[in-house]
Amino acid sequence: MARFHPLPVAAVDRLTDDSVALTFTVPPELREEFRHAPGQHLALRRRTDGTEIRRTYSICSPAPAPDGDGPSALRVGVRLVEGGAFSTYALKEVNIGDEIEVMTPAGRFTLDPAPGLFAAVVGGSGITPVLSIVSTLLAREPRARFCLIRGDRTAASTMFLEEVADLKDRYPERLQLVTVLSREEQQAGLPSGRLDRERLAELLPALLPVDQVAGWFLCGPFGLVEGAEKALRGLGVEKSRIHQEIFHVDSAVPAEAASAPADSTVTARLDGRGGTWPVRDGESLLDTVLRNRPDAPYACKGGVCGTCRAFLVSGEVRMDRNFALEAEETEAGYVLACQSHAVTEKVELDFDR
Known part of the structure; x- marks a missing residue:
């Protein structure tokens, strides 16, 4: 049963101008409750002016080993959303020592470490759960490889730039990293532009043997995830090998809303x-x-x-x-x-x- 616990903030790390990483200390008596799989997320809760605000953020830190102790700390990435009540609070008000109510981990956008080739297509803050997946996989399974394809606006807006670079340095033969910037030219690498369906359909077969990838992980804005899934399906990838997590979609109410039966x-x-x-x-x-x-x-x-x-x-x-x-x-x-x-x-x- 998922439940909230107040956890103290141990660190507030500025990642970019519009994003931070929050690290929470997990006391020994709660470490089993906060044991998580790589790729899971946390719901954070804040009460202000009589209103309860809940937001979900993915865990970016590696998952604990199944036969070891639960985590002593949890780290999440938060990107500022225009008008976002919680993200504004996280970027501008949260300090070390503050307590925030944190729900125990949830989510099924996960990967149990196993041998083989895996890949991800992520955009913006979609790197957050994949960072946990990649770091856990490569540390636990020496026969695993990972291809990470990430899209961002500019280098300055790229979250967890140093953390991903450190992983590449640590596992140079097993981690393939491809970065595409939509609003900035790179001195080396791929030309700038969005990672849409058409571009991915051409790019993916040139980067890796698509049919040999055991699992694809797509995370980011709805348009990117939808386009990546269609590109993969067009390349013959089975739907069962494609895993998705979307961070935001239009909250418009559906056009047709049927009434419930009377006395239901x-x-x-x-x-x-x-x-x-x-x-x-x-x-x-x-x-x-x-x-x-x-x-x-x-x-x-x-x-x-x-x-x-x-x-x-x-x-x-x-x-x-x-x-x-x-x-x-x-x-x-x-x-x-x-x-x-x-x-x-x-x-x-x-x-x-």
Whole structure:
């Protein structure tokens, strides 16, 4: 069961003009709860002026070994979003020693270290979870190789530039690094420009044997991830080998929003306890549960982070959108509660599975 704990800020490192890395100290009694897989994320919570703000940020530090102790520290990268309440706070107000409420790790954009060739296409802050994936993989599995293709606006706006360079120096034969800048020419390397579908379809086969890559990891803005997936599918890559995480999508409300059936109810099991409650017209199942169980897990409420993932035990729901669950998860019966609306009079969800 995901839950929040107050963690002290141990370091605030400026990465670029508009991004920082926050490091949290994890006390010994919480290290098992904060044990994470490479690529997972944390939801951070702040209460101000009677309003609760939650935002999700990926862990960039390597994952602890399965047979070792849990992490003593966790590091996340935060990029400033125009008008973003939490990112503005992180860049301008957070100091060493401050406490921030941090949810235990979640997310399935992960890689268990294994031999073979892996690759990623990332844009901007999409490097954050992939940095954890690459550093963990290369440190634990000497028979693994990784090709990292990253797109950024300029060198000055590139997050974790030194950390990636250090990895390249440490594993020169096993880490292939390709950087493309969209607004700045490089003295060496590829010409500037965006990493769109057409360019990736030409670039990827020239860089590596596409059909031999065991897993592709796509992370960044929606347009980049969508274009990269289409390029890979066009090159014959099976969908099961493509893993995606999107950091932001348009939050527009879907054009068609059907009403729930009259007198519909949702039954939810959460942290070992269940309850049944009436669904108000137009509200998501997550909002119904939150009215009665404020401890229900969520972060973005936008169908992106996957924190509110639940198993559909019975009934039928309509999801407005889904940018977090893999196809095999939805086929197995999992839904995003924040995007789900009742189609049948009775719906049952299990957040504990």
